[in-house]
Amino acid sequence: MIPRFKPKIGWSEFFTLFKRSNRAVGEFEREFAKAFGAKEAIAFPYGRSAQWAFFKALNISNAEIVMPAYTCSVVAHAITLSGNTPRFVDISFDDFNMDLDQLESKINEKTRAIIATHTFGYPQDVQRIEEIVKAAEAKYDTQIKIMQDCCHAFGAISNGMLIGTAGDVAVYAFNISKTMTSIFGGMLTFQDEKLAQTVRQWRDANFYPPRTIKSLKRRLYLIAVYIAFSKLCYRVTWWLMHKSRLLHKYTEAYHRDERIHFPPDYRESMTNVEAAVGKVQLKKYQSIVNERCRRAKFYSNSLKKTGWILPPIREGATYSHYTVLIQNREEIIRKYALNGTELGEVIQYSVPDLDCYSHIADDCPNSRQVAKLAVNFPVS
Ligand SMILES: *Cc1c(COP(=O)(O)O)cnc(C)c1O
Numbered sequence: 001m002i003p004r005f006k007p008k009i010g011w012s013e014f015f016t017l018f019k020r021s022n023r024a025v026g027e028f029e030r031e032f033a034k035a036f037g038a039k040e041a042i043a044f045p046y047g048r049s050a051q052w053a054f055f056k057a058l059n060i061s062n063a064e065i066v067m068p069a070y071t072c073s074v075v076a077h078a079i080t081l082s083g084n085t086p087r088f089v090d091i092s093f094d095d096f097n098m099d100l101d102q103l104e105s106k107i108n109e110k111t112r113a114i115i116a117t118h119t120f121g122y123p124q125d126v127q128r129i130e131e132i133v134k135a136a137e138a139k140y141d142t143q144i145k146i147m148q149d150c151c152h153a154f155g156a157i158s159n160g161m162l163i164g165t166a167g168d169v170a171v172y173a174f175n176i177s178k179t180m181t182s183i184f185g186g187m188l189t190f191q192d193e194k195l196a197q198t199v200r201q202w203r204d205a206n207f208y209p210p211r212t213i214k215s216l217k218r219r220l221y222l223i224a225v226y227i228a229f230s231k232l233c234y235r236v237t238w239w240l241m242h243k244s245r246l247l248h249k250y251t252e253a254y255h256r257d258e259r260i261h262f263p264p265d266y267r268e269s270m271t272n273v274e275a276a277v278g279k280v281q282l283k284k285y286q287s288i289v290n291e292r293c294r295r296a297k298f299y300s301n302s303l304k305k306t307g308w309i310l311p312p313i314r315e316g317a318t319y320s321h322y323t324v325l326i327q328n329r330e331e332i333i334r335k336y337a338l339n340g341t342e343l344g345e346v347i348q349y350s351v352p353d354l355d356c357y358s359h360i361a362d363d364c365p366n367s368r369q370v371a372k373l374a375v376n377f378p379v380s
Pocket of ligand 1: 045047049071072075117149152173174185
């Protein structure tokens with residue numbers, strides 16, 4: 001069975017689990033900042049904790065934060081749990097990203113931040129967002145922060161620049177389904193050292209050190225993942241995921257789309273063992289990205305005649321997912337599974353259509369359509 005995603009973990013990550021790594025979090029932060037062209041990087045237990053902490057640290061509350069409608073629901077949850085309200089912008093069919101022609105109409109005097117997501121590794125035009133934000137700041141006499149969400153887009157290039165190097169802050173996440181992993185974990189990167197310092201002080205005062213049991217659990221989790229995704233075992237893993245409720249129960253505590261909640265340990269800092277794994281992965285991420293670009297081109301050639309809507313091949317894109325739009329999605333997924341390939345439904349909801357956000361009247365038809373048709377092909 002070819003899995004729909006597979007973390008690139010091998011012996012070096014495995015051995016790291018048994019080494020001492022007292023200072024790994026600080027080292028991971030510095031090495032990450034260097035690799036992604038930032039002055040500072042600050043580590044968090046999850047990507048969502050990082051987004052939440054940024055708004056808290058800057059005292060952004062009772063405000064509106066603009067985000068794309070088609071993205072991971074935890075982004076909206078992070079906004080809500082920080083005491084703010086998400087506003088949704090519909091996406092464009094071209095590249096699954098926020099349609100910038102509609103951005104201005106969602107900004108008003110209450111807007112304090114925009115989340116610019118580079119969905120599936122397609123770089124969003126951040127320069128254009130900066131222009132729109134500047135005009136809005138002058139119009140409403142406010143300050144609006146731009147947070148780039150790079151969770152799908154490690155190393156993507158926009159207008160000749162590495163993404164994340166413009167804007168006020170960029171967020172990355174490292175769970176096992178991401179381009180590179182630190183078991184769990186998230187990171188904020190900054191170009192402005194003063195802003196970074198504010199956030200770092202807030203984090204240090206409001207997050208607590210990881211307990212020993214967490215380090216132990218994280219080690220066991222990575223070992224389990226290593227086994228579950230191995231060639232020999234993946235059939236069984238697939239069966240457990242699709243035919244039984246066993247693994248479902250486990251993932252539910254961590255994440256349920258339709259409920260606004262965070263895992264209970266969302267303020268328990270990243271462990272050194274996670275950071276140590278992240279450091280190893282940092283050395284691999286470029287080759288992971290290169291491989292994904294090759295796979296994307298391979299699919300675009302091989303699937304040409306299917307009549308499905310294929311995603312664009314773009315300069316600078318990094319394809320965290322290769323996402324095809326298919327009318328009879330369930331049937332195709334079933335057919336591929338019978339032939340030993342697992343296809344996924346990436347994000348199978350439009351965030352404003354989730355019950356918990358139905359009170360926000362932002363209608364986003366493109367997002368709803370993509371949520372219904374999207375199928376992701378294995379890229380690893
Ligand atoms: C994964 C992801 C996040 C948050 O990551 P967690 O570590 O799971 O909290 C945020 N935004 C996007 C687009 C993501 O894919």
